[in-house]
Amino acid sequence: MRVFLVEDDAELRDTLQFALRNAGHGVDAVGDGVAADVALTTGRYDLVVLDIGLPRMNGIELLRRLRERGNWTPVLILTAREGVDHRVAGLDSGADDYLTKPFELKELEARVRALLRRAAGGRDILCNGPLRFDTVNRQVTFSGNVLGFSSRELAILEGLMLRTGQVVLKKRLVHQLGDWEGEIGSNAIEVYIHRLRKKLSPYGIQIHTVHGLGYLLEALNEN
Numbered sequence: 001m002r003v004f005l006v007e008d009d010a011e012l013r014d015t016l017q018f019a020l021r022n023a024g025h026g027v028d029a030v031g032d033g034v035a036a037d038v039a040l041t042t043g044r045y046d047l048v049v050l051d052i053g054l055p056r057m058n059g060i061e062l063l064r065r066l067r068e069r070g071n072w073t074p075v076l077i078l079t080a081r082e083g084v085d086h087r088v089a090g091l092d093s094g095a096d097d098y099l100t101k102p103f104e105l106k107e108l109e110a111r112v113r114a115l116l117r118r119a120a121g122g123r124d125i126l127c128n129g130p131l132r133f134d135t136v137n138r139q140v141t142f143s144g145n146v147l148g149f150s151s152r153e154l155a156i157l158e159g160l161m162l163r164t165g166q167v168v169l170k171k172r173l174v175h176q177l178g179d180w181e182g183e184i185g186s187n188a189i190e191v192y193i194h195r196l197r198k199k200l201s202p203y204g205i206q207i208h209t210v211h212g213l214g215y216l217l218e219a220l221n222e223n
Contacts, residue, residue: 001046001116001155002176005029006036006062007078008054016049019105020112023138024151026177033057040066040073044175047115048075049108050095052086060089067094074115078103110136126161129220131205133161142203149199152177156192160207160217170214 003020007013008031020027028043030036033054040048040062048066052059063075077090077098087098096118097111117124117135126133130143138154140147149157159176160168173189193215197207206218 002026002028002044003047003049003112004036004040004043004045005049006031006033006054006059007049007051008032009051015105016108019109020049022151023109023112024155024177025112026175031055033059033062037062037065040071041069045073046119046176047112048073049078049112050075050090051078052090053080060086060093063090063093063095074119076108076111076115113138126158128161128164128205128217131161131203131220133158142205147199149196153192153196153199156189157196160215164217165219167210167216168214173214 003025005013005016005020005027007016007029010031013029013031017027017029028039028045030039031054034056036050036054037057050059050063054062059077063077066073066075072094074096075094077087077095078101079086079090079098080101087100090098096115099108099111113136124134124136126135132141133154134140135158138151140149140154140157155177156173159173170186170189174186177189193207193209200207205220208216208218210216
C-alpha cells in the first residue's frame with residue numbers, strides 16, 4: 001500500500017519511512033504542513049500518518065482541509081503524550097486513529113495494518129482455497145504449510161488476493177509499491193510477479209498476465 005508520512009522531526013521521519021518501506025509499503029514523506037497539503041491535493045494514498053505539531057500548517061488544519069475536499073483516506077495521527085486536546089481535536093476533525101509519542105515501531109506498524117485492513121473491508125485472513133494470507137502477522141500458508149516471501153512479494157500477493165479472480169491493474173501495483181525516492185517501474189513489478197509464480201506454481205497456484213492491463217490470481221477450489 002502507498003503511505004504518506006508527515007513528520008517534522010527529520011530523524012524520526014527517516015526512521016518511520018524506513019520501517020514502513022521495510023514492511024512493503026511505498027512511502028512518501030514531508031516535514032511541513034503546507035508541503036503535505038499540496039501533495040495530498042494532487043496525490044492518491046491508501047493511508048496518511050500525520051504528526052500534529054507541524055511548521056507552516058498544523059496537522060489539525062491539514063486534516064480539516066483534507067476532509068473538506070471529500071478525501072476520506074484513513075489518517076493515523078501522531079501526538080505528544082500530554083496532547084489530549086490535540087488527540088480529541090484530531091479525532092473530531094476526521095482522524096481514524098491516534099498514536100502517542102514515544103511509541104514502539106511495532107505498534108505503529110500494527111496500527112497501520114489495522115487501518116489498511118479496515119479500508120479493505122476488515123479482513124484479517126484472505127483466503128483462496130487452501131491458500132491463506134494472515135494480514136496481521138504477514139504470513140502466508142498453503143494447507144497449513146508456511147510459505148516464505150519478501151515484504152514486497154507479500155504486498156503484491158495481498159493486492160492480488162484482495163481481488164482473487166479479477167484483473168489487478170499493473171499501474172495499481174506500481175502505485176502501491178512506489179514512492180518519490182524510489183519509484184517502482186513496470187519492469188520491477190514483472191520481476192516480483194515472476195518470483196511469486198516460481199514460489200506458488202508448485203502448489204498449483206496460477207497468476208495470469210492479462211496483456212495491456214495487469215494480472216489475475218486464479219481462484220482455487222477448497223481442498
